[in-house]
Amino acid sequence: MRYLVGVDIGGTNIVVGTVAEDGSAVHGVRSAPTLPEQGPEAVLGRIARLVQESIGETERAAGVARDRVVGVGIGSPGPLDRERGVVLLTPNLGWRDLPLRSLVSEAVGLPASLDNDANCAVYGEWWVGAARGAKYVVGLTIGTGIGGGIVLDGEIYHGTSDVAGEIGHTTIDSTGRLCKCGNYGCLEAYASGPAIAARAAEGIVAGVETRLRDLVGGDLSKVTAQMVYEAAHTGDEYALEVVRDTAKFLGAGVGNLVNIFNPDVVVVVGGVTMAGDQLFVPLRGEVKRRAFKPAVDRCRIVPGELPGTAGVVGAVATFKNQVWGEV
């Protein structure tokens, strides 16, 4: 059995793990803050250190000799040029035309691959997670933003210039909330983590009763989406309403995907899955109301099964696909 290291670069954290080539095990999961403000060299140094730590831990804990680790798959925010292995532009990280693939490859002495972070997460769920083996898969990664990935016949669909799958920036209300991208009414402006927190805060400002107010000691800038899910789980009526509204907005976006792709699976990855059935039951209901029955009947709408590691595992799958030609 060979092993591959997966690297998942986020705006806040980098996560690294060493994955068996058949996807059956993930060892040595390590993470560190990205701290992009320190510049790309510092971030690259952290990535290289995390890769070495993960390989070392995998050797110690699972008895995997170093020479059985044969490559590194990298998932990064984009847009990027896969062919050349270059990150073209990442507003969150401040990178521009960074040849990330060769830089990481040289730093760790292993061949490397590069793909979009959301694509990797969805590909991981297709490979060994909630969408395992499904023919047509559409995925959303919901965190600070909303990313997307499309897997058709076992291949990530990249589009003509590697920027396909920007599901977070599909319009669900053409005259709606302003999105950070400059457009009005993007799904991301309603259902990303910060958008969920902002909607919750708006109701608190308006005077609604909720324990969220006490949780943040009146400082509404401290409300987070996670607090909303937790309050909903304890039965806070207002938090539950915010979660149900989230399901409505997500349902419009997911309904569009169901009508467009007629997929086998829509998989939702990221912090929002902590909301559990309180989100997924009304989400499925909304999609059922909005989309066509023959498409809805054939589509499972599920949370990811690889919390925290979908991006790492999927980066390894993209390495296999890009370098070995099969997953």
Add this chain to the structure above:
Amino acid sequence: MRYLVGVDIGGTNIVVGTVAEDGSAVHGVRSAPTLPEQGPEAVLGRIARLVQESIGETERAAGVARDRVVGVGIGSPGPLDRERGVVLLTPNLGWRDLPLRSLVSEAVGLPASLDNDANCAVYGEWWVGAARGAKYVVGLTIGTGIGGGIVLDGEIYHGTSDVAGEIGHTTIDSTGRLCKCGNYGCLEAYASGPAIAARAAEGIVAGVETRLRDLVGGDLSKVTAQMVYEAAHTGDEYALEVVRDTAKFLGAGVGNLVNIFNPDVVVVVGGVTMAGDQLFVPLRGEVKRRAFKPAVDRCRIVPGELPGTAGVVGAVATFKNQVWGEV
């Protein structure tokens, strides 16, 4: 050179033509009212007659012997089961579980294929029209409703149960206009022919000045989308506003497709293309405002080049793909 007959079945008209196998010529284009209320047997009789007329006319006008016509491609409203060649359900035609492919094949004595009408129209534009040879193509067919077709790497994308591409029923305003499908805020509820006419009529009711009012002698149920385009071409300010609003709504839907598919071409087929630059210029502007620059920069947004025959030509291309394995 062999020839194939294309059959495009619409709710209002059936169009049939005989197409050279390389797509270089269309002969004997014939059409007749569908008259679905007379039942499927009557419609089938009309289809068989139109096919024979088209073949006969092609023989007379272009000297193509009958035995060089070797198959029939059929495009029909769906949903349908391509594998079995069965139309599952068409609300407009009143058909249910109709084995259309074998019925037509037996009636005309030629092998036949079946695919969705919108898929056929977009495939035709990919084969020999405005999206000729493009790798990733998304198309909208705008008429009584809004259909869609997706062509990836030269193949129609059908999804897991043959109902992919329902672009007309993607939500652009989740609390917006009620659509015939029961959903709120579908693209079709704003930008189909009848929706354009309805929006125009709403303004006339509200007292706006326009020659549309005189054109219909005060009977607003007689306003059609075509009247709106014609009035816009003559400089009617209100008609122009209706066209520009149409471009805004369409732009939200097309922007979503651009962000999701990162396509080479978005092709718009159907009566709405009569509006010409008055529609397409603001449409491209709206997409540019809404979608991501790297995707917008790579995407042409164009009217179809096969007015009236895209469905016929595309039905022939789907026959070649399904029966011969290549187009």
